[in-house]
Amino acid sequence: MTGKRIDGKAFAANVRGQVAEHVARLKAEHGITPGLAVVLVGEDPASQVYVRNKGKQTVEVGMNSVEHRLDASTSEAELLALIERLNADPAINGILVQLPLPGHLNSDLVINTIDPAKDVDGFHISNVGLLGTGQKSMVPCTPLGCLMLLRDHFGSLSGRSAVVLGRSNIVGKPMFNLLLRDSCTVTVAHSRTRDIEAVCRQADIVVAAVGRPEMVTGDWLKPGAVVIDVGINRVPAPELGEGRHKIVGDCEFESCAKVAGAITPVPGGVGPMTIACLLANTLTACCRENGLPEPEGLTA
Numbered sequence: 001m002t003g004k005r006i007d008g009k010a011f012a013a014n015v016r017g018q019v020a021e022h023v024a025r026l027k028a029e030h031g032i033t034p035g036l037a038v039v040l041v042g043e044d045p046a047s048q049v050y051v052r053n054k055g056k057q058t059v060e061v062g063m064n065s066v067e068h069r070l071d072a073s074t075s076e077a078e079l080l081a082l083i084e085r086l087n088a089d090p091a092i093n094g095i096l097v098q099l100p101l102p103g104h105l106n107s108d109l110v111i112n113t114i115d116p117a118k119d120v121d122g123f124h125i126s127n128v129g130l131l132g133t134g135q136k137s138m139v140p141c142t143p144l145g146c147l148m149l150l151r152d153h154f155g156s157l158s159g160r161s162a163v164v165l166g167r168s169n170i171v172g173k174p175m176f177n178l179l180l181r182d183s184c185t186v187t188v189a190h191s192r193t194r195d196i197e198a199v200c201r202q203a204d205i206v207v208a209a210v211g212r213p214e215m216v217t218g219d220w221l222k223p224g225a226v227v228i229d230v231g232i233n234r235v236p237a238p239e240l241g242e243g244r245h246k247i248v249g250d251c252e253f254e255s256c257a258k259v260a261g262a263i264t265p266v267p268g269g270v271g272p273m274t275i276a277c278l279l280a281n282t283l284t285a286c287c288r289e290n291g292l293p294e295p296e297g298l299t300a
């Protein structure tokens with residue numbers, strides 16, 4: 001069973017190590033230090049934890065980290081003005097606006113104001129279009145992390161059948177495009193899919209990104225299927241004590257691990273890969289900006 005566990009935490013540490021080596025070389029040979037700006041609007045406690053982790057890991061790989069924490073009542077005009085300033089700042093290679101934004105802000109407008117070359121989340125409409133047409137773009141961090149884990153596991157993904165559970169702009173749709181580009185036969189299933197279990201059971205690769213705690217159980221899987229669990233769900237855990245919570249994925253780990261060929265745990269699977277890929281994307285953006293070769297193995 002242990003051999004089936006895909007160790008995203010260790011894989012992410014390795015990716016960060018590679019990023020750090022490239023950053024050191026950029027510094028030594030070109031006097032360049034990549035810079036990442038993270039913008040957080042409001043006080044969502046979970047978002048604050050993520051932003052703190054991102055900042056810490058950015059500094060650990062030798063890049064500059066800039067955090068902008070804005071009040072929840074910040075106006076759209078103020079936020080757009082900040083983004084324009086970051087777009088124009090040559091020390092900043094990557095801009096991430098933490099989502100979700102407070103309701104009075106138009107996230108599409110905000111995201112599309114980011115310079116596409118600095119859009120390390122890959123959410124700008126121009127990057128979405130480039131990815132969808134197979135052109136060079138910034139690729140969303142979570143799907144990129146999933147792709148790296150799958151390529152590492154399989155070598156070539158060509159000809160394999162993949163089911164993506166979930167059709168979000170952040171994971172499902174870009175994941176579909178990446179798997180298709182690697183020549184998988186891809187099905188996107190979602191809340192309205194009929195007999196979703198049977199659809200899932202066809203797949204050599206299952207990427208679960210629906211946000212429903214432990215929805216996928218072992219009987220949904222073809223024996224030997226490789227499962228990438230993108231879900232991060234906080235659920236009550238009375239077994240840990242009154243009022244306690246724990247984090248679970250979209251897959252029920254125990255039953256899935258019995259049937260799967262390999263599976264990512266939650267936590268310690270896709271989550272750490274997301275941050276590692278954010279750093280990889282910032283490095284890639286910096287290399288492109290400076291006309292230098294892109295870091296091999298760290299892009300899609």
Ligand SMILES: Nc1nc(=O)c2c([nH]1)NC[C@@H]1CN(c3ccc(C(=O)N[C@@H](CCC(=O)O)C(=O)O)cc3)C=[N+]21
Pocket residue numbers: 047050096097098099100121141232247266267268269270271272273274275
């Ligand atoms: N513009 C934008 N880009 C994002 O990439 C983005 C965002 N907004 N908003 C919030 C989500 C969430 N997110 C996570 C990143 C890492 C972990 C992570 O490292 N999780 C660990 C720890 C989980 C825990 O214990 O809390 C794990 O899965 O092992 C989780 C969640 C990025 N997000």
